Amino acid sequence: MIVLVLGGTRSGKSGVAESIAESLGPTVTYVATAAVDPDDADHAARVAAHQARRPQGWSTVECQAPADLPRLLREIDNPVVVDSLGTWVTLHAELAVEADDLLAALANRTASAVIVSEEVGLAVHPPSELGRRYVDVLGMLNQQVAAVADRVLLVVAGRVLDLPASHGAV
Secondary structure, three states, X not given: OEEEEEEOOOOOHHHHHHHHHHOOOOOOEEEXXXXXXXXXHXXXXXXXXXXXXXXXXXXXXXXXXXXXXXXXXXXXXXXXXXXXXXXXXXXXXXXXXXXXXXXXXXXXOOOOEEEEEEOOOOOOOOOOHHHHHHXXXXXXXXXXXXXXXXXXXXXXXXXXXXXXXXXXXX
């Protein structure tokens, strides 16, 4: 089962994803796509809050490079939470994401995957070219992952909407 959990900043998407993963059994691997930046106290505090919420039996693996995520999805044979696709996109030089390997790794998993991603399409139009490219890349990636997902959830203000399957092409 692949579940994609979308939401904006502070929407509660990570908590929803963790709750779903908890129901999948005691052995879950949390795949973190953002390493702690020791020079950014706010980011470090956010990461620490995420870590404190996780059940004791969960293990954590960090993605350091773009190729790490598809590889980890192939190697880890228990349920995973991936948090998040937005930070994974930023690991790519020039935001040049090639999603085929990620999509194949997801589609071929035998264990469940709960994927967290930022829904950036509801935000203000970015004023910079880089910001617009990020929104475009992540928006397309979200559509591609949603196409292979069994379930897609949208979290807004802590409330969860179960999105119906799409009947159109990506």
